[in-house]
Amino acid sequence: MASSGSFWMPEQGSTIAADVDTLFDFIYYLNVIFFVLITAATIYFVVKYKRKSDDQLASSNVGHNTALEAAWTFVPLVLVIICFVWGFRVFLDQSVAPANALEVQVKAEKWKWNFQYSNGSQTLNELFAPAGRPVKLVMSSKDVLHSFFVPNFRIKSDVVPNRYTSVWFEAKEPGDYQIYCTEYCGTGHSSMLATVKVLPAEEFDKAMLKGEWPGQSGEGRDPVEWGKELYVSKTCNACHSVDGSRLVGPSFKGLFGKDEKMTDGATVKVDENYIRESIMDPNAKIVEGYAPAMPSFAGQLSDGQTDALIAYIKSLK
Ligand code: CUA
Numbered sequence: 001m002a003s004s005g006s007f008w009m010p011e012q013g014s015t016i017a018a019d020v021d022t023l024f025d026f027i028y029y030l031n032v033i034f035f036v037l038i039t040a041a042t043i044y045f046v047v048k049y050k051r052k053s054d055d056q057l058a059s060s061n062v063g064h065n066t067a068l069e070a071a072w073t074f075v076p077l078v079l080v081i082i083c084f085v086w087g088f089r090v091f092l093d094q095s096v097a098p099a100n101a102l103e104v105q106v107k108a109e110k111w112k113w114n115f116q117y118s119n120g121s122q123t124l125n126e127l128f129a130p131a132g133r134p135v136k137l138v139m140s141s142k143d144v145l146h147s148f149f150v151p152n153f154r155i156k157s158d159v160v161p162n163r164y165t166s167v168w169f170e171a172k173e174p175g176d177y178q179i180y181c182t183e184y185c186g187t188g189h190s191s192m193l194a195t196v197k198v199l200p201a202e203e204f205d206k207a208m209l210k211g212e213w214p215g216q217s218g219e220g221r222d223p224v225e226w227g228k229e230l231y232v233s234k235t236c237n238a239c240h241s242v243d244g245s246r247l248v249g250p251s252f253k254g255l256f257g258k259d260e261k262m263t264d265g266a267t268v269k270v271d272e273n274y275i276r277e278s279i280m281d282p283n284a285k286i287v288e289g290y291a292p293a294m295p296s297f298a299g300q301l302s303d304g305q306t307d308a309l310i311a312y313i314k315s316l317k
Contacts, residue, residue, distance in 0.1 A: 013152030013177050013198075015170040019090050020154040027083055094155065097136035097168035104129075106139040108146040108159040109295045111188030111238040113179065121211045124234055124300040125194040127179065128213050129171055130204035136168040142295070147183035150196055158183060171198040187248060188238025195233075218304040227312025230305055239294065242316050249294060250287050256314045261288045275310050 005011045008028070009021050104127065105116040115127045129135045139148055141161045149156040153169040171177070181192035199207065199214070207213050218226045231237055231252075239248035250260070258270050263286045268274055277284055279301065282294035301309070 009154075010151045012154075013150075013171055013173070013175070014154065015172060016090075016094055017152070017154045019093065023086055023090050026086070030079065030083075094167070097166065098134045101134035101136035101168050102130070103136050103138060106137045106148065106159065107142055108139065108148070108181070108192075109142040110144065110186055110293075111181075111192040112235050112295065112297075112300075113148075113181075113192070113194040114300055117208065119208050119211050121213065122300050123213055123216070124297065126213070126215075126233075127194060127196045128204065128207065129169075129196055129198050130201040131171050131174045131198050132201055134168055134170045136166060138164050138166050140164050144185050145183045146181050146185050146192070149180045149182040150177055151180070152177045153196070156182060171196070174198045174200050188235065191232075191235050191238040193235070216302045216305065218302075218308055221308075223308045223311035224315045226305075227308035227310070227315075230301075230309055231312055234297070234301065234305070234309075236309070249290060252313050252316050254317060256316070262286060263288050272310050275313060276306060279306060279309070 006021065006025070009017075009024065012018055012021065103118060106127075107114040107116070113125050113127070115123045117123075117128075127137075137148070139157065139159045140163065141159045143161060145161070146159040147156060148159050148167065150169065153171070155167045155169050157165050157167045159165060175198055177196040177198065179194035179196060181189060183189075185192065197214075203214075231240075231242070236252075241247050241251040242253055244251045244253040255270050256275075259267050260270055261267055266285075268285060274285070278294070280296060280298040282296055283292045286292050
């Protein structure tokens with residue numbers, strides 16, 4: 001099977017993708033064929049049976065043709081049954097994870113994706129997975145309805161509060177694959193993006209053992225540059241602007257060193273400790289005029305990432 005996708009579909013990144021695309025192509029071309037046939041027949045009949053003169057009567061000799069009626073009932077029925085049975089089988093393959101699948105817990109929350117692995121580690125907006133092995137995602141939402149969609153893997157599932165849903169995939173090749181939220185979940189919906197980072201299996205095993213994922217320490221990186229990337233990849237941008245405009249939360253522009261008035265009347269000077277606390281325990285202090293809407297990022301950002309975000313905020317004079 002080709003892994004290149006098609007005009008309609010992106011590159012096939014998972015083992016199930018080819019099956020989904022074959023079914024899609026079957027239904028699609030079936031529709032194209034019947035659309036062309038029916039349209040052509042309609043045009044042909046319109047021309048052929050056009051009333052030739054004004055005094056010609058409407059046809060009075062329309063009869064009954066049992067063979068024709070049986071054909072146009074039976075043929076679509078068979079086609080619909082084929083689509084159903086085929087679709088149901090692919091749906092089952094897609095829904096039931098192999099017994100040996102690695103399990104990852106997924107928590108969706110306005111507006112971020114949190115992934116928890118069996119070694120106790122967590123990552124934010126980055127799902128690490130091994131190539132060539134099945135991975136089962138057990139998903140739930142902390143607030144509203146979200147939906148987990150990886151176009152390259154042809155998997156999509158609603159992520160719902162107070163219950164678990166699951167999908168699975170087996171990535172064919174190492175690489176980065178885009179995750180979208182596809183259920184409108186508020187102002188930050190379109191920023192609720194994440195990436196599946198598929199690693200070669202040995203590299204994945206090493207990271208699992210160490211409890212350390214690639215790219216989390218930021219070694220040798222300029223903290224301000226890294227913080228600027230994290231501001232987007234960790235979806236801070238869903239709620240905080242960097243140009244002074246008001247979103248769900250206060251803007252980062254000129255924030256560092258400012259005196260902020262809190263809802264309890266106290267005034268707090270914005271320094272490293274205040275920003276760190278606001279990231280890890282956002283409801284400890286609420287800036288006057290804002291709702292306590294921010295989720296906690298405790299355990300989901302490494303120390304290096306937190307430092308880089310602080311460095312970036314500091315740089316936004
Ligand atoms: Cu989460 Cu849209």
